[in-house]
Amino acid sequence: MAEAWVNSSVGSPSESPVESSADFPSVAPAGPLGTDLFLELSGRGSRRAQLMQALREAVDSGRLAPGTRLPPYRSLARDLGIARNTVADAYAELVAEGRLSARQGSGTRVAHRAAPLPTGRDALVRRTAARPVVHDLMPSSPDASTFPRADWLASARRAVSAAPNDAFGVGDPRGRPELRTALAEYLARSRGVRTDPDRIVVCAGFAHALRLLGGILDGPVAVEAYGLAFHRGLLTEAGRRTLPIGVDRAGARTAELAATDARAALLTPAHQFPTGGPLHAERRALAVDWARAHGGLLLEDDYDGEFRYDRQPIGAVQGLDPEHVVYLGSTSKSLSPALRLGWMVLPAALVEPVLAAKGARELTSGVIDQLTLADFLAHGAYDRHLRRMRRRYRHRRDLMVRTLADRTPDIRVSGIAAGLHAVLELPEHTEPLALGTARRLGLALEGLRAYRHPDSTMPLLDGLVIGYATPPDHAFPAALDALCQALTALPRG
Incomplete structure (x- = not known):
């Protein structure tokens, strides 16, 4: 069994023009450089087979992320105590399999591959899961872009x-x-x-x-x-x-x-x-x-x-x-x-x-x-930052209130004198329908019922808790449009 921590200089010369970047000094690394690489060669078969199996495991398990640059042939061969051609052949076959990619000036890297399609029960779970979030209106965070x-x-x-x-x-x-x-x-x-x-x-x-x-x-x-x-x-x-x-x-x-x-x-x-x-x-x-x-x-x-x-x-x-x-x-x-x-x-x-x-x-x-x-x-x-953000968030709040008043005038908006969220008060028993419709439209938000203490004697309140701070400015109008679509689908009266 051979194992090694490979500590290879990114700029070290390579035996292959595919791996050498000496003639292309302006090319910037496209991903993790992979200067430290642990591989364990064990099991049956030739050294080449053992090396390929170790590399496959490292790539398929995600331990080597897509874009990670692998060491040059000579460096890896020296650290593992195997022939340089053995490493070259293993790299070439894994390139053919699609696990690695080789491009002049960029070296040999872990390939960017689409994830395999799920099958059986996993496929069913994926198909029935909630749709991806398109509009984040969760009451949790400020606008990260600011x-x-x-x-x-x-x-x-x-x-x-x-x-x-x-x-x-x-x-x-x-x-x-x-x-x-x-x-x-x-x-x-x-x-x-x-x-x-x-x-x-x-x-x-x-x-x-x-x-x-x-x-x-x-x-x-x-x-x-x-x-x-x-x-x-x-x-x-x-x-x-x-x-x-x-x-x-x-x-x-x-x-x-x-x-x-x-x-x-x-x-x-x-x-x-x-x-x-x-x-x-x-x-x-x-x-x-x-x-x-x-x-x-x-x-x-x-x-x-x-x-x-x-x-x-x-x-x-x-x-x-x-x-x-x-x-x-x-x-x-x-x-x-x-x-x-x-x-x-x-x-x-x-x-x-x-x-x-x-x-x-x-x-x-x-x-x-x-x-x-x-x-x-x-x-x-x-x-100074807080003053800027008060103006920004007040503008968003006002836009939300105006939009809802125009398109869903029967929905009361409360809790808006301060903070980063508002409550949309819904007709009785309509919160589950509103949440389901919103999620089908790609909206991430929460209902009031989720916040109620299980031992409380207070009645269940129907409402949506809308965080209007999270989306960046350019995405906020589209989020409001999707929200209004969800609300207009609710029964009236």
């Missing part, structure tokens, strides 16, 4: 240049002090949060924060009757029972907290998800009063509090009582979920328990991204 690349890159350069040496050592579980300092200033200014850097813990987004908190809380957690099942699942995994409280156009019915044995409550005060209303001031006060009277804790999910259109800014509930509220935020909606950056603003008594749950080293959020976000905040780029 990420502020130039400003982010400028901040990254400044941040890395100015970073002290210890920034590139073992990470502090609290997060970089530069980011915690910038966040304390920004959150106080823009959201009315009362804190200092020592009470901020950086994490890898809201879900990570909820996992950490779920592990240190005691007793059940009250949640809004309509909310993300994913969040309820995180709490359940942490051993916390979830108790639903009702929601309406004034947000969560926080007066119901007193009738539960919950020790904490997860709320979306700025923009209830998914129904869309803000938590009424009286209900905010009731929630804080409950936390004080029962030694409870409010978990404030401020997932899209920066985006408001037709109302004055609503401050964070945390500002009413920092010792009974955990404020949770992230960059998932404001910048990109790909950054995996979030933060917890904690009561003093919870800082050490959260750090103990997180661990002695920062393992979740990269230091470079933390330093970059700190600079991004400090230089005002975050504020």
Whole structure:
């Protein structure tokens, strides 16, 4: 048995003019270069047969991706201890089979091949599966095309240049002090949060924060009757029972907290998800009063509090009582979920328990991204980006509202004063039909029923939750057209 890690220089000369790129210096690699290649020759047959079998397995299994450049004959032969002609013959036969391709100036590469057609049961499953998504109206992400690349890159350069040496050592579980300092200033200014850097813990987004908190809380957690099942699942995994409280156009019915044995409550005060209303001031006060009277804790999910259109800014509930509220935020909606950056603003008594749950080293959020976000905040780029995105998303929201009013005037649109999604209120019992029609038209969206807590006594609400931020500008009108087609297919009356 022969095996080798092949470490071949891309520019090394090849014995074949097909593989040599020395005469074609301007040709850019078209795919992964394949400079490290592990092959194991084993089994019966000649070395050529063993090599071909190893290459077939690597290609067919996907271990060698289409476009991957293979090593030159001589390099591979030397590393495997076989003859150069053996490698050349194996390459030639695999080219004939269509697994490899050879072109002058490009070398020998894994071929781009169409996937084999499914047969039998697999074919049936494929044919009956949902159609491919053409229009993404899921309420999950901002428009990825609007990420502020130039400003982010400028901040990254400044941040890395100015970073002290210890920034590139073992990470502090609290997060970089530069980011915690910038966040304390920004959150106080823009959201009315009362804190200092020592009470901020950086994490890898809201879900990570909820996992950490779920592990240190005691007793059940009250949640809004309509909310993300994913969040309820995180709490359940942490051993916390979830108790639903009702929601309406004034947000969560926080007066119901007193009738539960919950020790904490997860709320979306700025923009209830998914129904869309803000938590009424009286209900905010009731929630804080409950936390004080029962030694409870409010978990404030401020997932899209920066985006408001037709109302004055609503401050964070945390500002009413920092010792009974955990404020949770992230960059998932404001910048990109790909950054995996979030933060917890904690009561003093919870800082050490959260750090103990997180661990002695920062393992979740990269230091470079933390330093970059700190600079991004400090230089005002975050504020400028949010102002641009408010204008963009308001324009989209207005276009959606006008289009629906013109083509489906009997559909009520709600929850649109802020945020990145809207609710289309449907006639009773029509949500399943609307979802089925939408999916046949290639629309990705969700219905309200999917958000209802299974133990809630609230009635099932029929509606569609439309994320109007995700599609790029050029694709949004077509998505609206498909949405209107789905809605016009619903029975009236």
